[in-house]
Amino acid sequence: MKNVKNVYAAYAKDTELRLNSSSGAMFSLLAMHILSLGGVVYGVKMTDDCYGAEYERVINNEGLKALRGSKYLQAKVGDTFHFVKQDLDNGKVVLFSGTGCFVNGLKLFLRKDYDNLYCMDVVCHGTPSPELWKRYVKYREEQTHSKMIYASFRNKDKHDWNGFEMKEIDENYNEVWISRHSDPYFRMFVKNICLRPSCFSCTAKFLKLSDITVADFWGIDKVAPEMNDNLGVSLVLIRTDKGQQIFDAIQNEIEKKEVSYKDGVSNNKSEFQAYPKPKERDSFFKDMNKMSFEQLSRKYLDIPVWKALGRKIKHIFLEVVL
Numbered sequence: 001m002k003n004v005k006n007v008y009a010a011y012a013k014d015t016e017l018r019l020n021s022s023s024g025a026m027f028s029l030l031a032m033h034i035l036s037l038g039g040v041v042y043g044v045k046m047t048d049d050c051y052g053a054e055y056e057r058v059i060n061n062e063g064l065k066a067l068r069g070s071k072y073l074q075a076k077v078g079d080t081f082h083f084v085k086q087d088l089d090n091g092k093v094v095l096f097s098g099t100g101c102f103v104n105g106l107k108l109f110l111r112k113d114y115d116n117l118y119c120m121d122v123v124c125h126g127t128p129s130p131e132l133w134k135r136y137v138k139y140r141e142e143q144t145h146s147k148m149i150y151a152s153f154r155n156k157d158k159h160d161w162n163g164f165e166m167k168e169i170d171e172n173y174n175e176v177w178i179s180r181h182s183d184p185y186f187r188m189f190v191k192n193i194c195l196r197p198s199c200f201s202c203t204a205k206f207l208k209l210s211d212i213t214v215a216d217f218w219g220i221d222k223v224a225p226e227m228n229d230n231l232g233v234s235l236v237l238i239r240t241d242k243g244q245q246i247f248d249a250i251q252n253e254i255e256k257k258e259v260s261y262k263d264g265v266s267n268n269k270s271e272f273q274a275y276p277k278p279k280e281r282d283s284f285f286k287d288m289n290k291m292s293f294e295q296l297s298r299k300y301l302d303i304p305v306w307k308a309l310g311r312k313i314k315h316i317f318l319e320v321v322l
């Protein structure tokens, strides 16, 4: 067990907050606590054009809405570390959230400890290429003939925490929910063929510089079935005294149960292990630059030929009829 002091299964008592969060809404509660101290929160939101994800500095609860939920692509950091340093030097309390590599990167950039800095990382499977996401959005926009204005990777509108779907909204406010079992982007993500090169030798698996780590508590039914009402349970790993201090500060807002590290991570190897690089990853990226998103899906996701052909025939039929 790495630097972990205590481990919990936990979720927010506020149902609305949980429904809008990927797991048990721990991020939102920790962030709201920091804001209540007059602090600032850094986290990742989708860009306004939906073609990417980027860091945002948030100073009120309204701003947190955009940071809520996992965005399954590598986020742009830009000058964020400089802004964090400025806030810290100005005496602001700061919560910095993100994947383990971003937290470690920030700590290395700062080169000193700040009492007013709290870092929360998320257990991380890996992040897909932002270029692939952009191509996916363009492909969807071609299909719908309209611009995408919203994307949620872990939507719980129609299914529970375990059955989450991708939700997309276009400029005409049409909403669509796509099962993660059929969504080509999500399938490329879980196949690991589109992850960043650093994810296959992720140093954050063994060097964790955050105060607190949060994740989905996959396998909760084996450990604390009484906590699973299907709305989402977080795994919380306390790594430092500061991590314990901010977790203790939200006690009135949560349900929780202390568990062992072994039970906590038994269904979540992303906490301690990087995935091996798939053998098709290199050719996938070469092909990405010359193939359409649909061709790429057909080649790498084993979409049955009849299905691909069916789509083509439907397309030709529509072109002839219209």
Ligand SMILES: Cc1cc2nc3c(=O)[nH]c(=O)nc-3n(C[C@H](O)[C@H](O)[C@H](O)COP(=O)(O)OP(=O)(O)OC[C@H]3O[C@@H](n4cnc5c(N)ncnc54)[C@H](O)[C@@H]3O)c2cc1C
Pocket (backbone or CB within 6 Å): 020, 021, 022, 023, 024, 025, 026, 027, 028, 042, 043, 044, 053, 067, 068, 069, 070, 071, 072, 073, 074, 075, 097, 098, 099, 102, 122, 123, 124, 125, 126, 127, 214, 215, 216, 217, 218, 234, 268, 270
């Ligand atoms: C790319 C990625 C891979 C993940 N892989 C796993 C996994 O394998 N196993 C697991 O148990 N949990 C994984 N998680 C974590 C999980 O999905 C939830 O983010 C976590 O449980 C926190 O949920 P929440 O309900 O507390 O808050 P939420 O509101 O759902 O969490 C939002 C937080 O995620 C951060 N965030 C969102 N997107 C990004 C991004 N692209 N880059 C950096 N930070 C981001 C925000 O800054 C914010 O702090 C992953 C998250 C991401 C972003």
Ligand code: SF4
Pocket (backbone or CB within 6 Å): 099, 100, 101, 102, 124, 125, 126, 127, 196, 198, 199, 200, 202, 203, 204, 205
């Ligand atoms: S797997 Fe590691 S390197 Fe890749 S995004 Fe996650 S924390 Fe960063």
